[in-house]
Amino acid sequence: MTLGRPLLNRRLAAFGTTIFAEMSALAVRTGSINLGQGFPDTDGPEEIREAAVRALRTGHGNQYPPGPGVPELRAAVAAHQERFYGLTWSPDTEVLVTTGATEGIAASLLALLEPGDEVIAFEPYYDSYAACIAMAGAVRVPLTLRAPSFRPDLDELRALVTPRTRLLLLNTPHNPTGTVLTPDELSGIAALAVEHDLLVVTDEVYEHLVFTGAHHPIAALPGMRERTVSVSSAGKTFSYTGWKVGWVTGDAPLVAAVRAAKQYLTFVSGGPFQYAIAEALALPDAFFTAFREGMRRRRDLLAEGLRAAGFRVHEPEGTYFVTTDISPFGEEDAYAFCRALPERCGVAAVPVSVFYDDPEAGRSQVRFTFCKRDDVLEEAVARLGRLAP
Secondary structure, three states: OOOOOOOOOOOOOOOOOOHHHHHHHHHHHHOOEEOOOOOOOOOOOHHHHHHHHHHHHOOOOOOOOOOOOOHHHHHHHHHHHHHHHOOOOOOOOOEEEEOHHHHHHHHHHHHHOOOOOEEEEEEOOOHHHHHHHHHOOOEEEEEEOOOOOOOOOHHHHHHHOOOOEEEEEEEOOOOOOOOOOOHHHHHHHHHHHHHOOOEEEEEOOOOOOEOOOOOOOHHHOOOOHHHEEEEEEOHHHHOOHHHOOEEEEEOHHHHHHHHHHHOOOOOOOOHHHHHHHHHHOOOOHHHHHHHHHHHHHHHHHHHHHHHHHOOEEEOOOEOOEEEEEOHHHOOOOHHHHHHHHHHHHOEEOEEHHHHOOOHHHHOOEEEEEOOOOHHHHHHHHHHHHHHOO
């Protein structure tokens, strides 16, 4: 280097290219069906797309929207939280629109953490969590969810708390394992947070994709409102992932802190899309039910095909991912398996090992997504069948 040191700062140097970019590029290069990256292959409701077009044509949002988000969307988010969970938030001070959930999480961690603070996160975790904790200068402390149940051990969680612990980073429904935290588990986590005066950031983007039980926001539990930042987004629920419309809800001082960081990231974005998502959040219950049941059917289609092909399947309680184990094939290296899979049968997947601090903990686990058309999943299942003994 002519400057005498690496250009990428040491906090990010360990992360490199995301596994999603790597495997998606491999899928394109080999002409494979991409069941690695979680994006739908069909658009969401036509009326919501037309709402965005209408906003563009009428000049709504074509210039900078307000910093906290357009009032219509903030009101819709607040109404959604009350409608589904009985949570009441002020649209003016307790709702913040972000550029997807990824920015909501990043802004929350950058705002609430000081260098050296410890953050307990459930692993395997979505890769941006580790990067955002690193950018904040904080220390990542993993609580490992272990196969086959992927349930959190609350005694182990308690043992991880130290005087330096500042924040718990939760994700329920959980990507990639599909675990949905139960009311008892959430109550135990909440009691620990209150006892040790911890903040909680909770990623709830798959809130409308729960197949077993129900989604229960931890913010609704006693003592949690004033210490919880809840993050969600429109992409996973309405199948418009490219619009990148997310939001943060929480007690006014917390949201003000997150906004202080968010304003120096994107400042604002997605004006016309914000108006469209405001309408989407007001869709009738029948939409959310049909969306969930349609995804449940696709989960079952893919899971059954994976079992028939020889995978050990950990059936997810939520999200749109299935975690599998490749040990029945006599293989243990998920990364090598995923690099070879497109050539072997024309399907791309993601090794779960990359979502662990210790890759050995998920060495034989592979994740597939089922947020694809039925015909695509059927073809993928047929191709994966070539692996069967």
